[in-house]
Amino acid sequence: MKNRDRRPMRSGPGGSSAGASRPGPRGGKDGAKGSAGKGREERPRSADKRPPRAEAEASSVRVAAESARALMIRTGEPPAERVPLILESPGAGDFHLIDSGEGLKLEQYGPYRIVRPEAQALWPKALPSHVWERADAIFTGDTDEDGMGRWRFPREALGETWPLSLLGIDFLGRFTSFRHVGVFPEQIAHWTWMKERVEEAGRPLKVLNLFGYTGVASLVAASAGAEVTHVDASKKAIGWARENQALSRLDRAPIRWICEDAMKFIQREERRGSRYDIILTDPPKFGRGPNGEVWQLFDHLPLMLDICRELLSPKAVGLVLTAYSIRASFYSIHELMRETMRGKGGIVESGELVIREAGLDGKTPGRALSTSLFSRWVPK
Numbered sequence: 590m591k592n593r594d595r596r597p598m599r600s601g602p603g604g605s606s607a608g609a610s611r612p613g614p615r616g617g618k619d620g621a622k623g624s625a626g627k628g629r630e631e632r633p634r635s636a637d638k639r640p641p642r643a644e645a646e647a648s649s650v651r652v653a654a655e656s657a658r659a660l661m662i663r664t665g666e667p668p669a670e671r672v673p674l675i676l677e678s679p680g681a682g683d684f685h686l687i688d689s690g691e692g693l694k695l696e697q698y699g700p701y702r703i704v705r706p707e708a709q710a711l712w713p714k715a716l717p718s719h720v721w722e723r724a725d726a727i728f729t730g731d732t733d734e735d736g737m738g739r740w741r742f743p744r745e746a747l748g749e750t751w752p753l754s755l756l757g758i759d760f761l762g763r764f765t766s767f768r769h770v771g772v773f774p775e776q777i778a779h780w781t782w783m784k785e786r787v788e789e790a791g792r793p794l795k796v797l798n799l800f801g802y803t804g805v806a807s808l809v810a811a812s813a814g815a816e817v818t819h820v821d822a823s824k825k826a827i828g829w830a831r832e833n834q835a836l837s838r839l840d841r842a843p844i845r846w847i848c849e850d851a852m853k854f855i856q857r858e859e860r861r862g863s864r865y866d867i868i869l870t871d872p873p874k875f876g877r878g879p880n881g882e883v884w885q886l887f888d889h890l891p892l893m894l895d896i897c898r899e900l901l902s903p904k905a906v907g908l909v910l911t912a913y914s915i916r917a918s919f920y921s922i923h924e925l926m927r928e929t930m931r932g933k934g935g936i937v938e939s940g941e942l943v944i945r946e947a948g949l950d951g952k953t954p955g956r957a958l959s960t961s962l963f964s965r966w967v968p969k
C-alpha cells in the first residue's frame with residue numbers, strides 16, 4: 590500500500606486538521622443542502638425533479654454536487670439507531686495484540702513479535718521491558734500515522750514476507766516501509782460478521798469490497814461462498830491480493846480484482862444498474878486513484894455512501910463503513926449514514942473498532958486499544 594493512502598495530508602486545504610475545521614459531514618455541499626434542506630419533507634416533489642435512478646421506495650431530489658453524479662437528498666424516516674457499539678476484535682488465527690503502552694504496541698503475527706508506534710497507547714506498558722526487547726521486528730521512523738520509516742530486526746535478519754492465517758485465510762505478511770504488514774486486524778470484527786451473513790444466506794451473496802488492499806476481506810467472503818468484487822487503486826496491492834488468493838487455494842473462487850479509483854468504479858456500476866448484497870468500504874482519509882484521481886474523505890464520503898445505497902440489492906444484508914486516522918467522532922459517520930439511508934428502514938449501528946490486549950499467551954485480556962470508527966447499516 591502506498592504511504593500517501595493513509596498518511597494525513599500535510600498541505601492543501603486544512604492540512605491534517607481538515608476534518609475538524611469543516612462545517613459538517615456534507616462539507617462543500619452545504620450550500621446546496623442549505624437551500625433544499627430546511628423543511629424538505631414538506632416540499633412538494635414534482636416528477637421532473639426525481640432522479641432517474643431513485644429507488645421505488647425513496648423520495649429523493651437532486652441537489653447540486655461537484656461530481657459527475659449529484660448527491661441526492663433522502664427523505665423518509667432515518668433508520669433506527671444503535672450507539673455506541675464497540676466491536677472488539679479478539680485475537681484470531683495468527684494474530685493477537687500482546688501489550689501496548691508509551692506510544693507503542695507489541696503484536697504477535699504468526700511466528701513474529703512486532704513493535705510498532707501506536708499514538709493511542711497513552712498508558713504504561715503492562716509487560717516488562719525484557720519482553721519488548723525480545724521483539725523480532727521493530728518499526729522505527731516517523732511517528733505520524735503511516736509515516737515512512739524502516740524496520741529493525743534485533744534478533745536476526747528477516748525476509749520481506751512471511752505466511753499468516755486469519756479466519757481460515759492464508760496470506761502473506763510483509764514488512765512495508767510504511768509500518769503496515771498487510772492486514773488490519775481490527776477488521777476481524779467486520780469480517781466475522783460478513784462471513785456469518787454469507788454462510789447463513791442460502792444463496793451466493795454479492796460482496797463489493799472498496800479500498801480492498803491485500804484482499805483478506807475479499808478472500809474471507811469468497812471462502813464463505815460469496816461472489817466478490819474487490820476494488821483498489823494500487824496495482825501492488827492487487828498483485829499482493831492475488832498472491833494471497835493463490836496461497837489460500839481460492840484460485841477458482843469468483844473474485845473480480847479491479848484496479849481502479851473507487852468513486853469512478855461505483856459511479857459506473859450505478860449507471861450499469863449493478864447491485865450488491867454487502868458493501869464494505871474502508872476509505873483512507875486521502876488517497877489517489879490509478880490515474881491520479883483524488884480521494885478526500887471529508888469531500889467525497891457523502892457521495893460515496895449515496896451511490897453505495899443505490900448499489901444495494903433489494904435483499905441487501907449490509908453496508909459497512911470504517912474510517913480511521915481522521916479527526917471526527919463516530920457520530921459524524923453515524924449521522925451521515927442515517928441521512929443517506931432515510932426511507933430504507935433497518936438500523937444503523939455505529940461506534941469504534943477496538944482490539945484488546947491478550948498478553949503473551951493470547952488469552953489474558955488487558956486494555957482495549959481503539960483503532961477506528963465504523964458505521965454500518967443493516968436491514969432489521
Ligand SMILES: C[S@@+](CC[C@H](N)C(=O)[O-])C[C@H]1O[C@@H](n2cnc3c(N)ncnc32)[C@H](O)[C@@H]1O
Nearest residue numbers: 773800802821822823850851871876877878884
Ligand atoms: C487501509 S487500506 C484498506 C484496508 C482494507 N480494508 C483491509 O482491511 O484490508 C486503504 C486502501 O485504499 C486504497 N486506495 C486509496 N485511494 C484509493 C482510491 N481513490 N480508489 C481505490 N482505492 C484507493 C489503497 O491502495 C489502500 O489499499
